[in-house]
Amino acid sequence: MSSVEVRNNVKISGINDAPTLMLAHGFGCDQNTWRFKLPQLQKCYRVVMFDYVGSGNSSVDQYSVEKYSTLEGYANDIKDIIDEFDLTNVTIIAHSVSSMIAAIAVIDIPDKIKSIVMVCPSPCFLDIPPDYFGGFERSDLEELIDLMDKNYIGWANYLAPLVMGGANSQALISELSGSFCSTDPLVAKTFAQATFFSDHRSLLPKIPCKVLILQSSSDALASLSVGEYMSQNIAHCDLVVVNAEGHCLHMTHHQTISPRILAFIE
């Protein structure tokens, strides 16, 4: 197993000669959030799943706060994986902040990435009057960091039983390791700061490939005006608003969005 494969816990499945899909998870989770979509995608495509360093089952010892305190660091994970496995004509299906991460990647290596599906994206969470309303004030986002600090203990307690323990728990750990959703609290906080305090609107016009945006009609993190703004500023963009609530369409409404995604990829 190559070092990138191990580092990012890369899992490739599906049909070898079919077009390549890369599934990029969002903040707070790992590749397991794609498990609802995976069976259907595996039938027709070559599916590449991974965890950003610090999330899921990636190599935590490769984590650096400096590298991953900006979205460029995460985009490097994507580029490294594409490089390592010699992927071409990749369609990235990206959830939430991974949409901007994928945008950074495609601007850097446009010849490798064919298209991007953005599930519940936002280029900037802050309200920047007079024209842009990401939905949040700085004080809201600072409260978020505060909440993450306060819930650190709950987080750590969740992880603790698996971290402690002897040889027996190893088997348990590897079995349960696939079911982790939370990441290390410092990693999550760094990811949160990279995600929520940054403004990536300037990337939108530079995205060279075609983009499909799937948005919830009611998403606390991305209002409809954000979707509108994005589709207006990305050159080749389709915007689809799904009648749903919440920020995890690929988990809660995976069946609804499937036909849209499949139609787009073709």
Place this chain on the structure above:
Amino acid sequence: MFSSGHLIVSASRKIIFCNQYVADLRGAAKHEIVDTSISGYFSKASNIFIDSYIYPLLLRESVVQESQIAFINIMSKKIPVVVNVKSSSSGNSFWSVYTCENRDILQTELLSAKKHLEKQAQALFLMATTDALTGLLNRREFLNQANKVAHQVERNKSSFALLFIDVDFFKQVNDSFGHQVGDSVLVHVANMLCEGRRINDLVARVGGEEFVLLLADIDEDSAFFLAETIRERIQKNALDHVSVTVSIGLAISHKGCKLSVETLLDLSDQALYRSKSGGRNRTTIADN
């Protein structure tokens, strides 16, 4: 008797049921609360937390325990609460909510104390390991880091160089222009030593006007060239018309030869002495 709020929330995030505790907390009647979206009852930040941590975790684990978030009442006041959420196969989720003002205050204080201590620790670390005037490593920290670099270089079967650098006639600078100017000159020299520094190189101030530069993974010729480049750079770049030169002693740890950093420091110091007695403003290589 301990009581808590109970909510049943549908898969589409609508409140199906709430108890009186929740109604009291909100400051509204139960019937006004039922059939509204749960996101209206928590702060924006809490909603981010719910959407990116609680719900995804719930979809995988069915239970999320003891999360502290902020409830919003009818007057838009934030109330710290702890929630325990359980999901069912129907897609509904069961929320138990209780206020935790005291816990919140305590946690806020603890976190603030923790941050303060972390800042203090950082400041202390810097004080213990760096020279206050120039920001360069101090002697102790230099030796500490140099030994690590030396081991690394040895493992790579490579070599490293030590430059012992001393400002010529520095006492005269202080006597003629005063100590403030003298200090500025030292800072100026320190900055020039750091120019072009590579990632594994170390720069330290080890005496009043003495500096050491460790160059990792370098051969003798390149080290000499670099030393001369530095020497010339310092000679040519006066600070506010105060011009100084430096004398340099250079010692190399050759490949495969296990000379300690301390030994190399001695050797480069001896070479520095020869630079001084040979007329200053020059680099001398130690013979070892």
